[in-house]
Amino acid sequence: MSDNVISEVALRTKGEIYLGIVGAVRSGKSTFIRRFMEAKVLPLIEDQEFYQKIADELPLSGDGKMVMTVEPKFVPSNNFKIEVGESVSCQIRLVDCVGFVMPKASGYLNEDGSNRLVKTPWFQEEIPFEEAAIIGTKKVIESHSNIGIVVTSDGSFGEFERSDYEEVEAKVIEELVTLNKPFIILLNTKNPNSLEVNELVESLSQKYNVSVIAVDVANMDANEVDKILEKALDEFEIAEMNILVPDWFKNLSDNVSYKARFNELIDSTTNGNRKMRDIFSVRDSLASCDIFENVAISDINPGTGVVTFELDVDESVYNDVTLEITGIDISDKASFIDLLQEMVEAKTHYQKIKPAMASLNEVGYGLAIPSQADMVLDKPELIKQNGRYGIKLKATAPAIHMVRVDVETTFEPIIGTEEQSQALINHMNNQFDSDIEEIWNSEIFGRKLSDVMVDGIKAKVYNVPSDVEFKYKESLSKVINDGRGGVIAIIL
Numbered sequence: 001m002s003d004n005v006i007s008e009v010a011l012r013t014k015g016e017i018y019l020g021i022v023g024a025v026r027s028g029k030s031t032f033i034r035r036f037m038e039a040k041v042l043p044l045i046e047d048q049e050f051y052q053k054i055a056d057e058l059p060l061s062g063d064g065k066m067v068m069t070v071e072p073k074f075v076p077s078n079n080f081k082i083e084v085g086e087s088v089s090c091q092i093r094l095v096d097c098v099g100f101v102m103p104k105a106s107g108y109l110n111e112d113g114s115n116r117l118v119k120t121p122w123f124q125e126e127i128p129f130e131e132a133a134i135i136g137t138k139k140v141i142e143s144h145s146n147i148g149i150v151v152t153s154d155g156s157f158g159e160f161e162r163s164d165y166e167e168v169e170a171k172v173i174e175e176l177v178t179l180n181k182p183f184i185i186l187l188n189t190k191n192p193n194s195l196e197v198n199e200l201v202e203s204l205s206q207k208y209n210v211s212v213i214a215v216d217v218a219n220m221d222a223n224e225v226d227k228i229l230e231k232a233l234d235e236f237e238i239a240e241m242n243i244l245v246p247d248w249f250k251n252l253s254d255n256v257s258y259k260a261r262f263n264e265l266i267d268s269t270t271n272g273n274r275k276m277r278d279i280f281s282v283r284d285s286l287a288s289c290d291i292f293e294n295v296a297i298s299d300i301n302p303g304t305g306v307v308t309f310e311l312d313v314d315e316s317v318y319n320d321v322t323l324e325i326t327g328i329d330i331s332d333k334a335s336f337i338d339l340l341q342e343m344v345e346a347k348t349h350y351q352k353i354k355p356a357m358a359s360l361n362e363v364g365y366g367l368a369i370p371s372q373a374d375m376v377l378d379k380p381e382l383i384k385q386n387g388r389y390g391i392k393l394k395a396t397a398p399a400i401h402m403v404r405v406d407v408e409t410t411f412e413p414i415i416g417t418e419e420q421s422q423a424l425i426n427h428m429n430n431q432f433d434s435d436i437e438e439i440w441n442s443e444i445f446g447r448k449l450s451d452v453m454v455d456g457i458k459a460k461v462y463n464v465p466s467d468v469e470f471k472y473k474e475s476l477s478k479v480i481n482d483g484r485g486g487v488i489a490i491i492l
Contacts, residue, residue, distance in 0.1 A: 005229045006040070010090035011303030012236055013146040017092045020145030022176075024168035026158055027151045028188040028217040030059035033075050033094045039222040041092055059096050095140045141179050147232045148176050148183030151217070154200055156190040162200075173208055182235035182275075185212040186228065192216055211235060211277060230302075234277035239305030241270060241282075244298070249313050249321075258291060258321055265289055276300075279307055291317055356402050364404040370397035401476060409456030413444055 009017050019036075021029045037058055045051045054076045073096040117126035120135070127135075141148050152169040155162035169185075176183045185204055189197050192214040205212045211231040215224050243266065252259040269285040279300060287295040292311045299308040319331050330336045356366030378394040415421045431438045440450040 005226045005233075006090070006092075008303040009147075009229055009233060012233065012305060013090075015090045016146065017090055018145045018147075019094045020097070020140040020148045020181075021094055021151060022097050022140060022148060022172050023151035023186075024153075024165050024172070026160060027153045027165060028157075029151045030096055032149070032151055032186065032188075032217045032220070033096050034058045035217060035220040036094060036225055037075060039220065039225050095145055097140050138175060138179070141176055141181050141183075145181065147235070148181050149228070149232070150176065150183055150185045151188055152185060154187060154189045154191075154197060154214075157188070157218075173210075182232065182237075183210065184228070184231050184235055185210060186217070187212055187214045188217045189214050190216055231277075233302045234275065236276050236302075236305060237274050238276060238279070238307055240307070242306065242308040243286075244308065244310045246313055248318070252321065256321060256324060258317055258324075261289075262291060265291075276302060276305065276307075283309065286311065290314070353400055353402070356400060360402045360404055366402040368400035368402070370399055374398060399480070407457050407460050409453055409460060411444075411449070411452050411456065 006017070021033055023029055037054065042051060042054060045054065057076050059073055059075065075094045075096060118129050118132050119126055120132050150169060150172055152165045153160070153162070155165070173183075173185075185208065187197065187201060187204065191197055197214045201212045201214050211234055213228055213231055215228070245262075249259070249262075254260060254263060265286065269282055273279075273282050273285075279297060283295055283297055286292060286309065291313060293314040294312040296310045297307065298310045299306070301307070322328075322330050326339060328335065328339055330339050352371070353366075353368045356368040358366070360366030375395045375397040378396070381392040381394075383390050383392045415424055428439055428442075431442075440448070442449050444452070
């Protein structure tokens with residue numbers, strides 16, 4: 001358990017586990033660092049000399065109002081690498097901040113009331129204790145840590161009340177949120193399992209929207225350290241979210257209603273849930289949608305931040321989708337086979353005219369070139385040319401010509417007075433720029449405008465005499481077969 005947790009954290013932090021321990025003074029930060037190192041790091045060090053060096057560097061802790069940490073401290077003082085399991089090595093380092101000052105604490109002012117000056121790693125000269133606390137917290141989180149651990153207290157130990165910590169912890173957390181670093185809150189208490197503490201944990205969790213753990217820091221063991229690291233992992237961003245759906249559903253066009261609903265659901269569900277601790281909330285949101293028969297988390301990798309969901313789509317959705325796409329109910333196999341055969345036939349014909357359709361849409365004219373299968377070969381003929389003989393081979397094939405003709409139609413209703421007509425024109429012009437569909441659906445004399453216009457188009461198209469259509473085809477055939485680039489006159 002221990003090795004697994006540290007390995008996963010090491011993977012997420014690229015082999016460097018730097019914990020920034022921040023919070024108010026006298027909240028138990030130094031005690032946490034000491035217990036963490038004693039429980040999780042020192043047991044992994046085999047070199048006794050090095051073990052003793054690290055042990056000697058552990059911070060002091062004590063009771064009362066006196067501030068013990070007077071300058072930021074890195075534990076251990078130098079980076080060192082440890083082996084975790086058989087395949088993972090990482091550097092572990094904790095940073096002990098001075099801590100944000102509470103007015104009731106002592107040790108940050110001199111006896112005469114002047115500011116106590118302290119040394120920091122960031123300035124050559126000494127600076128006031130309180131200024132060092134603020135600068136140290138920012139730098140530790142921003143530059144010297146992967147994970148922030150905010151240590152606060154319920155006031156069950158020492159000489160401070162819970163109210164003494166509240167303002168300070170709010171300032172620290174505000175800094176952490178601004179710096180956008182993952183963090184958790186550690187509630188240091190003598191009674192981690194009491195009802196009052198559990199209620200406080202829930203209250204803090206809701207207030208700051210972050211994981212909160214109650215623990216007796218002074219007596220913290222290895223299992224509790226593991227729990228803290230696991231919760232810290234939950235605050236990391238999800239690096240990659242894989243959502244697996246059946247192939248047939250994945251291949252649906254976005255304009256199919258079910259696929260559009262799916263896309264909206266994914267956007268709304270994942271946008272606000274980007275931390276590892278949100279994984280199960282994402283699953284529940286997906287499962288609440290009636291599209292899916294089952295939603296399962298098939299893989300969670302805290303070390304890489306990759307999460308994989310598998311979604312099973314209800315069988316009834318498949319039938320509804322096929323009906324929406326084809327307009328045909330194919331819930332039985334016989335209907336499905338009939339539709340397949342019709343679609344294959346339609347596809348065969350469409351493939352012949354597909355290039356012509358593309359050209360028709362682009363320039364208004366399209367030509368479908370016949371294939372060998374379309375050619376009809378006549379019997380060979382004997383021919384004589386200038387006293388010499390040969391043969392004539394003739395083939396005929398249907399070339400499909402498509403022409404886009406812009407057919408015009410007009411509708412000129414008599415409304416009444418000039419003012420009434422002008423008012424209607426103004427109204428329609430306003431709609432023309434904003435919603436032209438509204439004009440098509442408007443009714444004039446009890447009929448939709450779109451229906452009236454379609455009838456006018458149909459009337460003109462159907463009024464072309466059949467003999468004119470035949471002559472047009474004949475003329476085009478002569479142009480293609482007999483034309484030589486000269487002047488061609490077409491008389492209809």
